[in-house]
Amino acid sequence: MAESKADIALIGLAVMGQNLILNMDSHGFVVCAFNRTVSKVNEFLANEAKGTKIIGAKSLEDMVAKLKKPRKVMLLVKAGFAVDEFVKKLVPLLEKGDIIIDGGNSQYTDTQRWCKELEPTGIYYIGMGVSGGEDGARYGPSLMPGGHPAAWPHVKPIFQAICAKVNNEPCCDWVGEDGAGHFVKMVHNGIEYGDMQLICEAYHIMKDVLGMQQEDMAQVFDEWNKGELDSFLIEITRDILNFKDADGKYLLPKIRDAAGQKGTGKWTGISALEYGVPVTLIGEAVFARCLSALKEERVKACKVLPGCTYNFTGDEKEFLEHLRKALYASKVISYAQGFMLLREAAKVNKWNLNYGSIALMWRGGCIIRSVFLGNIKVK
């Protein structure tokens, strides 16, 4: 019989999963690692996890036997089929009071379904939004857990320890019932699309209306990052503008202007339509990405439609200040629309959403982290 010593198990050893495990280990928790392709467990233990307290499992049974009760099993696997398969295999191995946490990018409706299906078993289910990419996972992500509220006290010490902190406050709190955590993560991603679109439009105006040079635009973003727009996305825009390729020339103009998407921004738009909430800014941002992907059509069209031919002759400094304010105002509108969607979804799904904490959870760790979010505390 294996010794039951692990605080939590994590299944899914892609980079996000590995980094979350290493993060938990750094905070003193004993983690048991597992993966569908079991050879990756030993590879991880022999390399990235070498010299840590991390343990591995040979099978799901072995993993479950190594866990302290109530057992906590976190999934960081591909959303959809892989999550469903693992949950189905885990349920017979777990008992009442044990907790399954899905930390992937699952659709909130899948999380709702599992919460409901597991109700009779007494096994608790949590769907948790994880934001911040690979670095966030390793050094402090924003975590948005929702599901069976009775599970929260058991996982709270782990998640509030490993998450990002702003002024010593954790960027992780209980979001609400069933799919609420994944819904909030989805809206977060939609807002991220919106923020990025606004930055692109500001850049476009600077470049094609004001005719600014790239280093001057970088300078403007640097200035903006010192004020109320202070945020991760403005900061990296400055850095991207300043970035030079190996040949000493700016990299940005060499990048094909066609954006892809992983889907959660689109889901926000779909939800907005379903719940009948005018989340117009995020919707436009999703469409702008679709439009950008029509590269061939745009190349043809630009031969007929010349685009901006306006020769700006006004006061550039004053104009840039208007542009900064317009970007800020648009951000306020976008976040207000995002919260309207949260409010409507909460009403329909009977979620007791923790609105105030949601903005605070987004203040650090995640892509939309910003100083601005500290000023939003929805009542």
Ligand code: 2AM
């Ligand atoms: P793998 O290493 O065995 O491919 C990210 O892709 C993570 O999801 C990986 O840990 C991967 O496991 C896992 N994953 C992807 N598809 C899966 C599936 N159908 N069943 C189980 N795990 C899966």
